Amino acid sequence: MVGWYRDTVETLYGEEQIAARVRELGAAISRDYHDKDLVLLCVLKGSVLFAADLARAIDIPLRLEFLGVQSYGDDIKSSGVVQITLDLTRPIEGEHVLVVEDIVDTGLTLDYILSTLKTRNPASVRVCSLLHKPARMKKQVPIDYLGFTIDDVFVVGYGLDWAQKYRNLPEIGVVKGT
Numbered sequence: 001m002v003g004w005y006r007d008t009v010e011t012l013y014g015e016e017q018i019a020a021r022v023r024e025l026g027a028a029i030s031r032d033y034h035d036k037d038l039v040l041l042c043v044l045k046g047s048v049l050f051a052a053d054l055a056r057a058i059d060i061p062l063r064l065e066f067l068g069v070q071s072y073g074d075d076i077k078s079s080g081v082v083q084i085t086l087d088l089t090r091p092i093e094g095e096h097v098l099v100v101e102d103i104v105d106t107g108l109t110l111d112y113i114l115s116t117l118k119t120r121n122p123a124s125v126r127v128c129s130l131l132h133k134p135a136r137m138k139k140q141v142p143i144d145y146l147g148f149t150i151d152d153v154f155v156v157g158y159g160l161d162w163a164q165k166y167r168n169l170p171e172i173g174v175v176k177g178t
Helices: 013-034 046-058 108-118
Strands: 010-012 039-046 062-070 084-086 096-104 124-132 145-147 172-175
Touching: 010 108, 013 046, 013 145, 039 046, 046 062, 046 096, 062 108, 096 108, 108 172
Parallel strands: 039 062, 039 096, 096 124, 124 145
Antiparallel strands: 010 172, 062 084
């Protein structure tokens, strides 16, 4: 990695690797939803960069929605307590929803999100996650589209943060010493 963060973050996935995988995910989603109206539900804040790139890689009409949740605070481990910080602006009843997550770690946050969304009667709910960390799973949740599977390391960049910092890195990296 180059830049201000090079002394604290070691590259895991570079810009080109991420871009190529996002294009592949976008193509698969476009094929699967070619005959459906799609709501791309970006889980804030971590998935905003991924969701923006993914939306541009999807070659069908879609609507963007945002759901703000927090389970980490400023720590490097999930608290397990999910707080909704921003709710949807329009109903999703009868619509096909694709939840876009930055990382599925324990599965607790995504399980909460999926349970909450199902009470709103969508036609379908599927999940696209940039990263999956299976070593930390506490609750099994479905991931229909997956970018990368990672080991049990703390990652930042490309939307992922540590105490609200590092989100703007163009790469995904491991924080040294964590």
